[in-house]
Amino acid sequence: MANLNELFLKYNTNISLSNIERERIIKGRDALRNKITSKFKEKGKSIPKFCMQGSFIMKTTVIPKEGEEYDLDNGIYIQGYSDDISKWPTTQTIHNWIYDGVDGHTDTPPVDKNTCIRVIYKADYHIDLPSYIVRDEEQEDKTIIKVAYLAHKTKGWIVSDPRSFTNWFREKVNDNGEQLRRLVKYLKGWKENKGIDLKGIAITILVGNHFQGEKERDDIALLSTITNIIDELEDNFQCYKPVIPTDEDLFSGASETTKTSIMNGLNTLKKKLDKAINEINNEKEAAAELRKILGDSFPEGEDIIRENMAYASTTAPILLSKENHHFA
Numbered sequence: 001m002a003n004l005n006e007l008f009l010k011y012n013t014n015i016s017l018s019n020i021e022r023e024r025i026i027k028g029r030d031a032l033r034n035k036i037t038s039k040f041k042e043k044g045k046s047i048p049k050f051c052m053q054g055s056f057i058m059k060t061t062v063i064p065k066e067g068e069e070y071d072l073d074n075g076i077y078i079q080g081y082s083d084d085i086s087k088w089p090t091t092q093t094i095h096n097w098i099y100d101g102v103d104g105h106t107d108t109p110p111v112d113k114n115t116c117i118r119v120i121y122k123a124d125y126h127i128d129l130p131s132y133i134v135r136d137e138e139q140e141d142k143t144i145i146k147v148a149y150l151a152h153k154t155k156g157w158i159v160s161d162p163r164s165f166t167n168w169f170r171e172k173v174n175d176n177g178e179q180l181r182r183l184v185k186y187l188k189g190w191k192e193n194k195g196i197d198l199k200g201i202a203i204t205i206l207v208g209n210h211f212q213g214e215k216e217r218d219d220i221a222l223l224s225t226i227t228n229i230i231d232e233l234e235d236n237f238q239c240y241k242p243v244i245p246t247d248e249d250l251f252s253g254a255s256e257t258t259k260t261s262i263m264n265g266l267n268t269l270k271k272k273l274d275k276a277i278n279e280i281n282n283e284k285e286a287a288a289e290l291r292k293i294l295g296d297s298f299p300e301g302e303d304i305i306r307e308n309m310a311y312a313s314t315t316a317p318i319l320l321s322k323e324n325h326h327f328a
Contacts (some may be wrong), residue, residue, distance in 0.1 A: 001284060002276060002277055002286040002305075003219070004277060004279050004286055005216060005217050005274060007219075007298065007299045008193050008222070009181070009182075009218065010299045011186065011294065011297060011298045012182050012185060014063075014298075015062040015188075015189045016061075016185065017063070023078070025070070025072060025127075028127060029074050029127060029264075032074065032102055032129065035102055035105060036048065036050075036101040036102065038096060038101070038128075039100055040097065040099030044307055045097070046078075046080030048076045048131075049076075050075065050076060051075040051162075053074070053075045053166060054073035054162065054201075055072075055074070055157065055188075055200055055204075056072050057166055058181075060184045060188065060200070062185050063192075063297070064124070064192055068124075068192075069125050069126050070124060070125035071128070071231070072124070072126070072127045072128065073127070073162070074128070074129055074131060075129075075130055075162060075163070076098060076130070076131040077131075077134060077148075078132065078133045078151075080130075081133055081135075083136055083137075088157065089271075090156075091151035091156055091157060092153055094131045095131070095153055098117045098131060099112055099117050100128055102129070102326070105119060106120060106122070110151065113128070114153045114155075115128075115152055115153075130150055131151040132148045132149060132151065132160070133148075133149050133157070134146050134148045134149070135147060138248040147159060148162075160245075161243060161244060165243050169208060174235055176213055177213065179213050179221055180208065180211050183217060183218070183221060183222050184204050184208075186218070186222055186294075187206075187222075187226075188200055188203055189294060189295070190265075190269055190294055192295075193294055193295035196261065196262060196265045197261060197262065198262055198265075199250060202239045202250045203302050205240075205241070205242060205250070206229045207229070208242070211228075212224040212228055219273065220277065223270065223273045223274060225267060226270050226273065227270060229266065230266050230267060230270060233262075233263060233266070234263070237259055237263075238251055239251050269293055272289055272293045273290070275289055276290050281305050282303065282304070283302050284299065284302055284303045284304075287301030288300070
């Protein structure tokens with residue numbers, strides 16, 4: 001069978017943010033933070049705290065298709081309020097403060113969305129600015145935990161804590177290694193190339209919950225993990241958040257057309273991977289098979305034979321040593 005690990009590692013580099021791009025985004029982020037801080041000072045309000053969240057902070061951002069934008073999130077945590085929600089400003093008020101702070105920063109006016117204020121940059125990215133207030137809440141076991149509430153323009157203050165999700169993902173990576181992070185990016189790259197209607201957060205949860213690693217073989221790990229995901233979704237087409245609110249199913253309300261598209265896409269990806277790994281020995285030919293579904297960002301490979309004595313079967317999950325199993 002073909003050993004495509006090196007090609008996948010190159011693919012990871014090709015779809016990842018460069019240092020220059022990261023620096024450009026951080027510069028834009030910091031400029032927005034300064035403007036928002038100045039606006040809050042002007043209004044005599046407590047200075048908010050900021051927390052980059054989502055794929056950027058989890059290092060799973062992938063380069064979008066040409067003509068599309070990077071979607072980045074910079075959380076704003078409002079300070080100076082008690083645990084009594086009835087005494088908090090309205091969510092529209094919070095949106096207005098932030099909108100006023102960043103208005104005029106770019107040529108395109110900000111967009112006041114339900115969950116955030118969006119600032120659009122000409123280059124190829126936008127930064128969403130969701131806002132939160134955190135309060136202490138007593139649990140059934142009498143413990144006190146901090147719960148973040150998102151300022152939703154139409155629904156009011158709703159429970160949403162992206163920092164907890166970031167911590168959940170970091171723990172998954174700590175337990176399983178960087179291969180898990182790369183697999184998230186491979187699936188995001190596939191989603192971008194094929195236009196699959198699948199949110200990045202759903203991909204992150206599915207990979208985190210069904211990851212099956214293989215030392216020094218990202219190709220086999222990806223095949224095994226996709227097989228696990230398909231098996232689960234065929235039984236229960238659900239994707240619940242692993243942090244509060246834990247009753248939120250990201251697939252709730254998805255149409256049958258969307259479900260069919262996602263499952264067909266995953267099954268096609270699995271078949272292409274299976275064929276490239278298990279039926280083709282020539283690296284260039286195997287890469288050509290994968291480029292059909294992963295796009296031109298996947299390396300072309302060389303006209304050589306890269307074989308490995310082990311055989312990857314997808315009729316049943318590849319068994320690893322017990323300590324490498326971390327299913328949710």
